[in-house]
Amino acid sequence: MVALLAAEGATATSVGANWFVQHAWVIIVLPFVSAALTLFFGKRTPGGGPVYGIAAIGAGLLMSFGVGWHFVQGGGPYQANIDWFHIGSLQMQLGIYIDGLTAVMLVVVTSVSLMVHIYSLGYMHDDVRFTWFFVVLSLFTGAMLDVVLASNLFQLLIGWEVMGVCSYLLIGHWYEDPANSGAAIKAFITTRIGDVPFMFGIFALIFATGMTTSNIQVIGQTVSAGHVSSLLVTAAALLLFGGTIGKSAQFPLYVWLPDAMAGPTPVSALIHAATMVAAGIYLVARTYQVFVSANPVALHVVAVVGAITLLLAAFLALVQNDIKKVLAYSTVSQLAYMVAALGVGPDGYPAAMFHLFTHAFFKALLFLGAGSVIHAVHSNDMNDMGGLRKTMPATYVTFLIGALALGGVPPFSGFFSKDELILAAKDAHYWWLVVVLLFGAILTAFYTTRMVLMTFFGEYRGDAHPHESPAVMTVPLWILAGATCVVGLLGFAPLGAPYLDWVYFGTEPIPAVFSPLVAVLSIIAVAIGAGVGYRIYRRYRTPDPITRLGGAYTLLEHKYYLDDIYWNGIIRPIRDPIAAAVYWTNQHVIDGVVNGMAALAYVVSAAAAWFDRNVIDNVVNGAGTVAALFGRGLRTIQTGKVQWYAVGLFAGVIVLTVFITR
Amino acid sequence: MIRLPLVLLFSTFLFSTGIYGVLARRNAVMVLMAIELLLNAVNVNLVAFAAQLQDVTGQVFALFVIAVAAAEVGIGLAIVILLFRNRSSINVDEVDLLKW
Numbered sequence: 001m002v003a004l005l006a007a008e009g010a011t012a013t014s015v016g017a018n019w020f021v022q023h024a025w026v027i028i029v030l031p032f033v034s035a036a037l038t039l040f041f042g043k044r045t046p047g048g049g050p051v052y053g054i055a056a057i058g059a060g061l062l063m064s065f066g067v068g069w070h071f072v073q074g075g076g077p078y079q080a081n082i083d084w085f086h087i088g089s090l091q092m093q094l095g096i097y098i099d100g101l102t103a104v105m106l107v108v109v110t111s112v113s114l115m116v117h118i119y120s121l122g123y124m125h126d127d128v129r130f131t132w133f134f135v136v137l138s139l140f141t142g143a144m145l146d147v148v149l150a151s152n153l154f155q156l157l158i159g160w161e162v163m164g165v166c167s168y169l170l171i172g173h174w175y176e177d178p179a180n181s182g183a184a185i186k187a188f189i190t191t192r193i194g195d196v197p198f199m200f201g202i203f204a205l206i207f208a209t210g211m212t213t214s215n216i217q218v219i220g221q222t223v224s225a226g227h228v229s230s231l232l233v234t235a236a237a238l239l240l241f242g243g244t245i246g247k248s249a250q251f252p253l254y255v256w257l258p259d260a261m262a263g264p265t266p267v268s269a270l271i272h273a274a275t276m277v278a279a280g281i282y283l284v285a286r287t288y289q290v291f292v293s294a295n296p297v298a299l300h301v302v303a304v305v306g307a308i309t310l311l312l313a314a315f316l317a318l319v320q321n322d323i324k325k326v327l328a329y330s331t332v333s334q335l336a337y338m339v340a341a342l343g344v345g346p347d348g349y350p351a352a353m354f355h356l357f358t359h360a361f362f363k364a365l366l367f368l369g370a371g372s373v374i375h376a377v378h379s380n381d382m383n384d385m386g387g388l389r390k391t392m393p394a395t396y397v398t399f400l401i402g403a404l405a406l407g408g409v410p411p412f413s414g415f416f417s418k419d420e421l422i423l424a425a426k427d428a429h430y431w432w433l434v435v436v437l438l439f440g441a442i443l444t445a446f447y448t449t450r451m452v453l454m455t456f457f458g459e460y461r462g463d464a465h466p467h468e469s470p471a472v473m474t475v476p477l478w479i480l481a482g483a484t485c486v487v488g489l490l491g492f493a494p495l496g497a498p499y500l501d502w503v504y505f506g507t508e509p510i511p512a513v514f515s516p517l518v519a520v521l522s523i524i525a526v527a528i529g530a531g532v533g534y535r536i537y538r539r540y541r542t543p544d545p546i547t548r549l550g551g552a553y554t555l556l557e558h559k560y561y562l563d564d565i566y567w568n569g570i571i572r573p574i575r576d577p578i579a580a581a582v583y584w585t586n587q588h589v590i591d592g593v594v595n596g597m598a599a600l601a602y603v604v605s606a607a608a609a610w611f612d613r614n615v616i617d618n619v620v621n622g623a624g625t626v627a628a629l630f631g632r633g634l635r636t637i638q639t640g641k642v643q644w645y646a647v648g649l650f651a652g653v654i655v656l657t658v659f660i661t662r
Numbered sequence: 663m664i665r666l667p668l669v670l671l672f673s674t675f676l677f678s679t680g681i682y683g684v685l686a687r688r689n690a691v692m693v694l695m696a697i698e699l700l701l702n703a704v705n706v707n708l709v710a711f712a713a714q715l716q717d718v719t720g721q722v723f724a725l726f727v728i729a730v731a732a733a734e735v736g737i738g739l740a741i742v743i744l745l746f747r748n749r750s751s752i753n754v755d756e757v758d759l760l761k762w
Contacts, residue, residue, distance in 0.1 A: 642754055643693075650681060
């Protein structure tokens with residue numbers, strides 16, 4: 001492929017890119033290869049086939065570190081493309097674009113995916129579709145890596161959609177239960193509703209380049225040059241953001257993510273915490289030039305959608321009893337933090353990307369920890385848990401680290417990234433957003449405290465015999481817990497904040513600033529949330545004290561009736577007439593055609609039978625009769641008298657002699 | 663030295679007599695004898711041409727024919743004897759079972 005790049009006139013914009021950067025396309029290819037190997041040879045491989053995926057993702061992780069090293073050394077962005085096909089003036093390419101953000105995402109995706117692969121060895125042990133699970137897991141990882149590395153929107157869309165299909169397959173992994181397959185369909189269709197505007201956004205941007213390319217960098221230069229109408233750019237930005245609303249589960253399309261918890265827990269950790277939902281945020285970041293060049297309305301919309309989702313989801317997380325649903329709403333809420341920060345403008349860009357980075361680790365950790373708990377107590381309901389800190393010490397400690405990071409307690413990673421977010425909003429004078437973010441921090445601390453207390457403290461309330469999970473599950477937890485402790489420091493200004501030198505928008509990194517005021521405010525918010533949470537949930541009580549909220553609790557319990565509104569307001573009015581029309585068509589048209597075909601077949605076969613009896617049979621019998629007549633005539637020649645035969649013999653000799661000698 | 667055409671005429675006469683005997687006689691022994699005539703007509707031709715062409719191959723061939731003829735007559739007469747024992751007749755017209 002390298003030779004191909006040179007031959008096709010590739011553009012390499014960075015000098016001195018190391019081997020890993022130049023061969024970063026291998027990182028995309030590896031998981032696809034491993035998926036194929038697992039699919040075809042997995043069942044014949046000892047251990048059921050996960051070895052291919054783990055080897056491929058592990059190699060990808062090492063290569064990602066190599067790519068990251070390029071940026072640690074201060075390298076610039078790198079791009080390489082090969083021509084794929086042309087449609088008129090539109091040139092489709094396959095290629096990779098790598099900058100600091102890409103490198104960070106590569107490390108996040110491959111490391112979390114590797115942890116999930118290893119963890120699944122224990123969690124999915126004895127599963128009926130063990131091998132198939134790893135096929136889809138690898139395929140999914142490959143698609144996500146394609147999204148991360150793609151140099152153009154068309155290639156990004158391919159990975160985006162493959163990821164959608166894989167998430168459908170993984171959420172519905174246990175499809176024997178209709179609830180699970182229903183959740184899978186809901187996730188697929190809801191994200192697809194966001195994909196439609198996303199595709200139109202891509203078309204709008206291709207149109208903006210004069211129908212020449214979908215290359216993200218070229219689009220960025222085109223829209224920032226100011227030759228394209230502001231209306232078109234704004235429309236394109238909002239349409240692209242539609243894709244984010246679907247994929248990253250923002251209001252009003254976040255409803256699929258909590259239901260997606262029907263999938264196996266490692267899937268939730270990989271897809272609904274660390275990678276796929278991050279793809280929506282990544283999309284906005286990758287095409288950020290479009291948002292910046294558009295009318296400010298576009299970024300305002302992004303900020304408002306983020307703020308609304310942040311609060312709605314955080315409130316919903318308060319009343320959940322399913323541990324995975326708490327984490328699901330928390331994920332929606334944390335993603336909304338990033339979206340809101342992106343809406344702030346270029347100041348919020350590095351903060352949002354930093355939160356994306358830290359959130360991926362601690363949320364994957366929390367999901368895998370929750371999976372370990374579920375594995376032990378065979379229930380998702382926190383009312384059936386309690387007191388697990390004694391029986392599952394490793395899970396408890398790692399989960400607590402994740403929870404502290406999620407809550408925003410220093411010195412864990414969530415604290416640093418959340419500080420950056422609030423600071424960015426403050427610097428951009430988005431005062432209302434500062435308030436929302438701080439209030440969100442209170443809620444986050446509250447529901448995190450509630451979750452930890454209900455799960456690990458008090459007395460055990462379930463019927464199972466909880467036990468610590470095997471090492472294959474706890475080791476990934478420890479690794480992710482270690483990462484959760486460390487990665488936050490990468491963005492800590494007094495230590496130089498190297499992260500902000502790698503990931504920035506524009507030409508120059510924004511200098512890192514540490515604001516004691518914001519840090520104190522954020523710690524106060526966490527203290528309020530955690531304190532109130534501890535006060536209420538210190539002892540387990542039934543019914544849950546949260547039910548005393550009365551009407552508000554009812555509203556939250558019914559998820560703001562949003563699902564009911566979608567069901568009765570949109571799905572039913574659309575679905576029922578279609579169903580009725582299809583039923584009528586089936587009864588009258590399809591059945592008519594089928595019955596008509598049957599009648600026609602009857603007539604044709606009757607004609608065939610007449611033809612068979614009268615024509616075919618006569619021909620066959622006639623052939624027999626003719627043969628009999630010939631036989632009857634010829635047998636008079638056979639007299640049995642030798643001398644007659646001898647006469648024939650001599651006559652024949654004479655005839656032959658005449659012919660030969662003539 | 664007898665001239666070749668005369669010899670050929672003689673063998674033709676023998677052959678024709680033999681044909682007549684084979685086709686027209688009803689006595690099986692007579693048919694066998696007629697076959698001998700046919701074979702000997704051939705022998706005469708072979709010897710005559712051998713003499714004419716100064717080539718001994720024809721004479722050797724005639725000796726082979728005589729040997730084969732002896733064997734043939736032996737088998738033929740044995741068949742005729744069996745025929746007579748079973749049928750009390752050696753009329754070839756009456757032996758016509760080999761038909762439809």
